[in-house]
Amino acid sequence: MDLDLVRTLLAVVDAGTFDAAAAVLHVTPSAVSQRIKALEQRTGRVLLVRARPVRLTPSGEVLVRYGRQLLALDQDLDAALGETAVVRVPIAVNADSLATWFLPALQRVPAEPRISFDLHREDQDHTTALLRQGLVMAAVTSSGEPVAGCEVRKLGHIRYAAMASESFVRRHANGELKSWLPQAPVVVFDRNDDLQDRFVRTLTRGRGASDHRHYVPSSEVYVRAVAAGLGWGMVPPQQVQEGLVDLAPGRSVSVPLYWQRWKLDSPALSAVSAAVAAEAAESLE
Template identity: 60%
Template sequence: MTDLPLDHVRTLLTAVDEGTFEAAARALHVTPSAISQRIKALEQRTGRVLLVRSKPVRLTESGTAVVRFARQLAALERDAAAELGLPGGDEPVALSIAVNADSLATWFLAALASVPKDPLVCYELHREDQDYTDQLLRQGLVMAAVSSSPQPVQGCIVRKLGRMRYRAMATRSFVDRWLSQAPLRQALSSAPVVIFNRKDDLQDRFLRRLGPRVTSGPRHYVPASEAFFEAVAAGFGWGMLPDIQVVERGSGDLVEVAPEHPVDVPLYWQQWKLGSPALAAVGDAVTATAARVLN
């Protein structure tokens, strides 16, 4: 990596973050042609295709390694400038973090709010299912993530956060209409259910706990944590709600469908092995907050 032109490496990172050559050109105050030429030169230097020229651009496996290097380099340069009192050392620290929707809607922002305000940290949060956030780490798109995987991504350290406990919940009127006329396993096969998105398997995981042949009825997809809660509370279907959200919002008319079958989702904090004081401070704040609020 030491013989790669650093301005070309930074250009690749900017193109990935901005999404297009045109947006990268505006950010770097050059022409789109200059962006294209720099990335082409970088590809010639590495002997690898680094970027798929789509909109937005997409990294290849080789490009992922270069972008990860570029992002780490940018963080180290900023920290070194701050320690030496050089220009740029007083600029805000930019940290990109992947976090699952339910954590983001409940406890995660409180963790970030407890991070010391000096230096100023600017966050770019990527909302992704906890089973997929480690992919963003591998791609170099984020520097840290709330993940369901205890296995460290290459170049990362892992710290256990705790468990988010989910329970199958529905309104009393929904239970009376859909779940009270037959045994639960049978009734669920025709009862509507609320799903976050097509990556969400929490409801299916709950059904598997009830039996190998238990299936769900019609599915509503509601891809936002607050709206998901509202959909269940409005009686669209039953759904898996985290304890912490039910406590914060209040259970209201909601009842638990199967109290003996909660589903626990273990969460871990993964961050790059990078000597960044700001990243370390965020990691400490996240783990400390999680220790207070998670099971």
């Protein structure tokens, strides 16, 4: 594999367009297009769907995954030989982990080798898709089923409790929780977030949360929206603020978290994995 061609493919995938990749690589868009064509001719496969942003074909996903491994090994070699290269480690992590325990985990990573963290925020139920596409080398995920070419380690559980502001409870609470909560306004992280629906189903054994939904795709702002009384929501204990009320003490939704990483003998990736496991052992149930 020609490393320049591999770097070009990864730049296009990461940047989303040929023009943006050209700016990153300091070449012309025409040069980027020629390199991608050369790589496709060598492999005999179409690797990219030319859309905005570009999309990987199944063959492209395979090549990107192995291309990242090839470049990671190349960076590890430079580091082992005392070169000044920084090893880039792309990681997919869910927003709640990112807002609570994951950054302290990265602080545990040793200073050597020099590592550049490239964090991709994604719902824990969907981070494995980034692994399959070769966009990341490791992921915090709710799936214990290993992605092809990856190994899995269980990290623990993160629990979510149904929380609301005192003013929200005064406005909406009327009778048993199962009778009024399914109709009450609810704060949802994004359209992949089903924690609120799962919690309501534990009460009703059927329907989910209300269609009156506020989508707030930021972990910190999400909690502020619940505290402001826009709706109720599922909040991990590390983010509970003063003034929030637990709507169902003793009831919660538990989400298992796993660490999936490529089966790659990379000192940088191993150092990150060890740090993540150590922090999870202290911070998660």
